[in-house]
Amino acid sequence: xxxxxxxxxxxxxxxxxxxxxxxxxxxxxxxxxxxxxxxxxxxxxxxxxxxxxxxxxxxxxxxxxxxxxxxxxxxxxxxxxxxxxxxxxxxxxxxxxxxxxxxxxxxxxxxxxxxxxxxxxxxxxxxxxxxxxxxxxxxxxxxxxxxxxxxxxxxxxxxxxxxxxxxxxxxxxxxxxxxxxxxxxxxxxxxxxxxxxxxxxxxxxxxxxxxxxxxxxxxxxxxxxxxxxxxxxxxxxxxxxxxxxxxxxxxxxxxxxxxxxxxxxxxxxxxxxxxxxxxxxxxxxxxxxxx
Amino acid sequence: xxxxxxxxxxxxxxxxxxxxxxxxxxxxxxxxxxxxxxxxxxxxxxxxxxxxxxxxxxxxxxxxxxxxxxxxxxxxxxxxx
Numbered sequence: 419x420x421x422x423x424x425x426x427x428x429x430x431x432x433x434x435x436x437x438x439x440x441x442x443x444x445x446x447x448x449x450x451x452x453x454x455x456x457x458x459x460x461x462x463x464x465x466x467x468x469x470x471x472x473x474x475x476x477x478x479x480x481x482x483x484x485x486x487x488x489x490x491x492x493x494x495x496x497x498x499x500x501x502x503x504x505x506x507x508x509x510x511x512x513x514x515x516x517x518x519x520x521x522x523x524x525x526x527x528x529x530x531x532x533x534x535x536x537x538x539x540x541x542x543x544x545x546x547x548x549x550x551x552x553x554x555x556x557x558x559x560x561x562x563x564x565x566x567x568x569x570x571x572x573x574x575x576x577x578x579x580x581x582x583x584x585x586x587x588x589x590x591x592x593x594x595x596x597x598x599x600x601x602x603x604x605x606x607x608x609x610x611x612x613x614x615x616x617x618x619x620x621x622x623x624x625x626x627x628x629x630x631x632x633x634x635x636x637x638x639x640x641x642x643x644x645x646x647x648x649x650x651x652x653x654x655x656x657x658x659x660x661x662x663x664x665x666x667x668x669x670x671x672x673x674x675x676x677x678x679x680x681x682x683x684x685x686x687x688x689x690x691x692x693x694x695x696x697x698x699x700x701x702x703x704x705x706x707x708x709x
Numbered sequence: 710x711x712x713x714x715x716x717x718x719x720x721x722x723x724x725x726x727x728x729x730x731x732x733x734x735x736x737x738x739x740x741x742x743x744x745x746x747x748x749x750x751x752x753x754x755x756x757x758x759x760x761x762x763x764x765x766x767x768x769x770x771x772x773x774x775x776x777x778x779x780x781x782x783x784x785x786x787x788x789x790x
Contacts, residue, residue, distance in 0.1 A: 527768075553719065555765075555767050556750070556766060556768035562746045564746065651747050652747065655747045655750075658751075659750070663754060675757060675758040676756055676758075678754070679758075
């Protein structure tokens with residue numbers, strides 16, 4: 419069981435204690451922390467230009483500065499909407515496991531995790547609703563966890579997916595937090611999220627590695643291969659969700675689906691995907707979770 | 710006679726499964742996992758592109774996506790009844 423493995427590992431128990439203390443020390447009231455101006459200027463970047471999906475593409479070269487600003491605005495709303503949906507899905511899975519057999523030891527930290535994720539979902543939703551009047555939707559509310567050969571494999575997929583999602587988001591947060599071209603409110607929500615996610619990612623990497631060690635002891639080679647290929651597909655899926663035709667449509671692009679396809683097929687996509695998941699893939703390959 | 714649009718959808722599904730050469734119109738796409746949760750969004754975009762319709766994610770009925778015949782009925786048969 420996961421708790422047994424953690425209990426036998428002084429290092430992981432030490433990390434859990436440190437992360438829990440840090441969550442308590444860094445606690446803040448998100449409902450008072452941010453300044454929410456009535457509106458944010460249209461004539462500026464809402465997302466760092468090098469992080470937008472059209473960056474470096476042939477399509478971007480044909481767009482005016484005004485259109486590029488609008489694209490960055492709606493792409494940022496898509497990015498925060500993805501956060502809202504992703505957080506809802508991960509909260510459901512963590513709440514399902516807290517204080518259940520096998521998860522006794524990490525449950526203390528789960529309380530901080532759940533509390534902080536709820537607050538992140540609030541400020542991302544608040545941003546979307548205040549400045550775009552909407553949260554972009556996902557069909558069926560999210561992506562189901564595939565049926566797994568055992569509860570251990572299911573937990574591995576759940577926490578590996580959470581980690582992949584958090585690392586993807588953090589790539590963007592850590593850069594936008596420092597980008598002086600962006601409005602201070604935008605920088606602040608990215609900065610605060612990056613600060614909290616650093617703890618969640620540190621925890622997630624340890625937890626996923628422990629669950630994988632547990633799974634590996636009894637799983638067949640085919641089951642391990644299936645886990646690896648599913649997680650590779652999940653990374654590609656997560657990256658592709660940044661290319662939302664609805665955001666392109668809202669930014670005034672004529673043929674949004676064509677633009678999405680062209681961008682996904684362009685060489686710039688592979689480079690951007692590699693940059694976003696460089697550290698994640700290194701970790702997943704080093705641990706043997708992804709082959 | 711199947712429309713060109715629904716053939717685009719069928720070709721996209723077959724393109725993801727090189728082991729298959731044909732796809733009958735009553736094969737359960739979601740139940741058989743020919744389209745799984747990670748490829749469902751892409752299926753929606755392929756249907757939008759082929760049909761010209763905008764599909765509202767909030768009001769999706771999964772039964773409309775279960776078979777090629779159901780997709781054709783829901784998104785390609787407008788104005789023919």
